[in-house]
Amino acid sequence: MKNLHKHNFGAGPCILPEEVLDNAAEAVKNWRPTGLSILEISHRSAAFEEVVKETEKLVRDLLQVPHNYSILFLQGGASLQFCMVAFNFLHNSGKDAVYLDAGYFGQKAIKEALFFGPVNVAASSRGAGYTHIPKEYSISADAAYFHCTSNNTIEGTxxxxxxxTEVPVICDMSSDIFSRPIDISQFDLIYAGAQKNTGPAGMTLVIAKNDLLDSVKHPLPSMLDYRVYRDNGSMYNTPPVFAIYAAMLNLQWLKNKGGLKTISLENRAKAQLLYDEIDLNPLFYGAAExxxxxxxxxxxxxxxxxxxADFLAFAEQNGMVGIKGYRTVGGFRASLYNALPYESVRELVNCMKVYAEKYHRPAILV
Structure with a gap:
C-alpha cells in the first residue's frame, strides 16, 4: 500500500499506478498462478511470448503505429540508443547527421554520434541556458538523418x-511518450527509456520504420543491429522480462483510462494548475520560456x-518527494507523469501558497 501522505514528483523512475504495483507485486510471488514468480519464468515459454505480443499490441493500439513499423523491446536505456542510432544510420553513410541541441540529453546524443561520423548541429539553445527549443534552423536534404529530443527532463522544455523534412527523423521520446497523441508517421525511428510513462526501468522501447532498418548496408554486431531484434521478436537474447511485464500492466491501465486523448487532457490540467501558481506566486518563477x-x-x-533549501525542506515535511532540481541546474523540478494524481499537484500548489503566506501574502488554498 502506498503512503498516501507522499506525493512523488520524481523525474524517473516514474510513479506507477497503485493497481499496476499491486498486480506486479502479486506476479513476483505467483504468476497467473503458475507456482512460479514472473522473475523465474523462461523467456522462451509460450506464456511469456504472449506477454511480449500483448505489450506490442498495446503500444501499437495506443500510439496508432502503422503496419510498416516494427516495435522492439531492448535494453540499455536511451543512452545506448545514442550510439546505436549513429552506428546503424551514420557510420559508413558518407553523410552528416543533423542534431538539434536543446538540452543535456541532446548534448549526450551528439557526443556519442561523433564516434561514428560527422555531426551538424542545426541549432542550439545552449547559450540561453536551454530555456527554449530552437525554432529557426534548416536540415540538409542529403543528411543521414535528423535527431531531436522531444522533451527535456532537466530543463523543462x-x-x-x-x-x-525528407530525411529520416529520429526522436528520443523517453520522457513524454504515451503522455499525448503523436503522429508516428512523422518519424522514422522513436526510442524511449521506459522509466517515465511506460513502466519501470530496464526496458527501452524502439518504434522504427522497416524501410529505415533495411537501408543499413554495413555489417553490425548482432546486439547493436535493430534488424536482429526485429527478426527475433525482441528475444535475440534474454529480454528484461519483469520490465516488459510491468510495462504491459501499465499500458493496460492507460488503455482502460481512455488512452492518450484522455491522459493528455489530465496532463494538461495538472501542468496548468502548477504553472498558474508559479506565475502568480511572488516567490517563484518558471525556468523555461x-x-x-x-x-x-x-x-x-x-x-x-x-x-x-528552506522551501525544499518545508515541501518535504509536507510529503512532497522528488522536487529538487537536477544537480547541475538547481532550483526545483516537478515531474507530472501519467500516474501522478491531480490531487498531488494541488497539494504542491497549496504548499507553495502556504510558504508564500509566511513571507508575502495570505494563502487561498485550492
Whole structure:
C-alpha cells in the first residue's frame, strides 16, 4: 500500500499506478498462478511470448503505429540508443547527421554520434541556458538523418511541433511518450527509456520504420543491429522480462483510462494548475520560456535563491518527494507523469501558497 501522505514528483523512475504495483507485486510471488514468480519464468515459454505480443499490441493500439513499423523491446536505456542510432544510420553513410541541441540529453546524443561520423548541429539553445527549443534552423536534404529530443527532463522544455523534412527523423521520446497523441508517421525511428510513462526501468522501447532498418548496408554486431531484434521478436537474447511485464500492466491501465486523448487532457490540467501558481506566486518563477514549457517536467526557481533549501525542506515535511532540481541546474523540478494524481499537484500548489503566506501574502488554498 502506498503512503498516501507522499506525493512523488520524481523525474524517473516514474510513479506507477497503485493497481499496476499491486498486480506486479502479486506476479513476483505467483504468476497467473503458475507456482512460479514472473522473475523465474523462461523467456522462451509460450506464456511469456504472449506477454511480449500483448505489450506490442498495446503500444501499437495506443500510439496508432502503422503496419510498416516494427516495435522492439531492448535494453540499455536511451543512452545506448545514442550510439546505436549513429552506428546503424551514420557510420559508413558518407553523410552528416543533423542534431538539434536543446538540452543535456541532446548534448549526450551528439557526443556519442561523433564516434561514428560527422555531426551538424542545426541549432542550439545552449547559450540561453536551454530555456527554449530552437525554432529557426534548416536540415540538409542529403543528411543521414535528423535527431531531436522531444522533451527535456532537466530543463523543462518540450517540442510540440516537429520539422517537415525528407530525411529520416529520429526522436528520443523517453520522457513524454504515451503522455499525448503523436503522429508516428512523422518519424522514422522513436526510442524511449521506459522509466517515465511506460513502466519501470530496464526496458527501452524502439518504434522504427522497416524501410529505415533495411537501408543499413554495413555489417553490425548482432546486439547493436535493430534488424536482429526485429527478426527475433525482441528475444535475440534474454529480454528484461519483469520490465516488459510491468510495462504491459501499465499500458493496460492507460488503455482502460481512455488512452492518450484522455491522459493528455489530465496532463494538461495538472501542468496548468502548477504553472498558474508559479506565475502568480511572488516567490517563484518558471525556468523555461512559456511557449516551450514542458507538460511533463515543470522547472521553477525562487527569486531569492537563498530560500530554496528552506522551501525544499518545508515541501518535504509536507510529503512532497522528488522536487529538487537536477544537480547541475538547481532550483526545483516537478515531474507530472501519467500516474501522478491531480490531487498531488494541488497539494504542491497549496504548499507553495502556504510558504508564500509566511513571507508575502495570505494563502487561498485550492
Amino acid at each position: 518540450e517540442m510540440f511541433r516537429f520539422p517537415e 512559456r511557449y516551450d514549457r514542458s507538460l511533463m517536467n515543470v522547472t521553477f526557481r525562487m527569486h531569492d535563491p537563498g530560500r530554496e
